[in-house]
Amino acid sequence: MRLLDVPGFGDPAGRACHETLGSLADTVARWLAVVPRAPVVLAGHSTGAQAALHATVRAPERVRALVLLAPTFPPHLRRMRPLLGALACTAVHEAPGAVPTVLPTYLKAGPRRLLTCVRSAQADAPEDVLPSVICPVTVVAGEKGPRCPPEWIHHLASRAAFGRALLAPGAHAFPHPHPAVTAEVLAQARAEAP
Template identity: 35%
Template sequence: MTVELLTHTVLAMTMVSWRRQGPGPGPAVVCVHGAGVSSRELLPFVEAMGELREAWSVDLPGFGHSDKPAEPLTLPALADAVAGWVAETGLERPCLLGGSFGCQVVVEVAVRHPGRVGALVLVGPTVDPHARSPMRLVGQWLRNSVRESPRMAPLNIADYRDAGLRRVLATFGISMRDRVEDKLPHVSVPALVVRGGKDRMVSQAWAEQVTRLLPRGRLAVADGLPHMVPYRDPRGLARLVAAFLEEALT
């Protein structure tokens, strides 16, 4: 694997990230993982994206190999940590790519710290306002999970073990309570919404609503794929993101 591991100190916490240097010009792509998990599921995409332009994935505080604060961080605190990490790395207005709950984190970054962000990619954005209950979310997760790669199971187990049950449940609670739809109209940068065509956690109607609420949003559907597009088709997503950035930022 050609991805290198790096550490930075942000708000008195160590945050671990992975980087692959890319040949292409323009902003780097920084991946932010979903609830309860880590960069493990995003490394195939970092590898693929790094063939085209500089690509990173960062473990949020409390997850993966990053420091574990005593209390789970709030959504604003997670966003502040990502913005602080961007400043520490010296990246100039990167494209933040969120996966699932990571979409809520990067939207929060774009609203709270607009000067740190050049563009957004929201892959499988959560949470649909019509599914804001534990039972509905569990049902969606079960329907979607049968379509995901079985190779993700050991990665998820390792992620949940690293984070601990209390932090995992707290983060899912944060995800459900967050009214991301109220923030989307305040995102000023170009944004690409990506939905897997067979995603059972993000409906087509919700993906279209997210796109409409974004002032500079556009939608792409990855036919035949479930929720975890970056893991199932990393190269296809990398091409999609590269084309979006070339068009949106030139």
């Protein structure tokens, strides 16, 4: 298993890629072109799920299965006011350790970069991209995640040629407090992929 740290996001002092969704997807697609032992099971969380989706479309032969963990921005959250409400509702349901885990990354990125990334991702319609994906797709959301409600993941899974939707315990950041659940989803996607 490998974790791709997109340039400039984990280390803001490093050479950063542009923070738009297209630029992030291009970075992941370039990584897919050189990663050993491809095709791989590609997974992304939150906005990273959108980047993983677009990278899969750019390099379909390098991805044997795609896992979208808590993909963001269903149509009703593509405007800032409803998104802010969903963020507040989600925070109430997050595990106590989740916010301190992700907050430093947000603070390092800074408000300009975060807003650029969010606006870019809000302009995306993953439901329109999924029919282009030829590998199996698993879409997972936390049971208590208003940012990624169950009806959204079921809709996304239905748009894929080979899609399924799963609910995990927790809220939007469920991979943090439930890593075993996330690992099982990834292992299952790998085992079932052609």
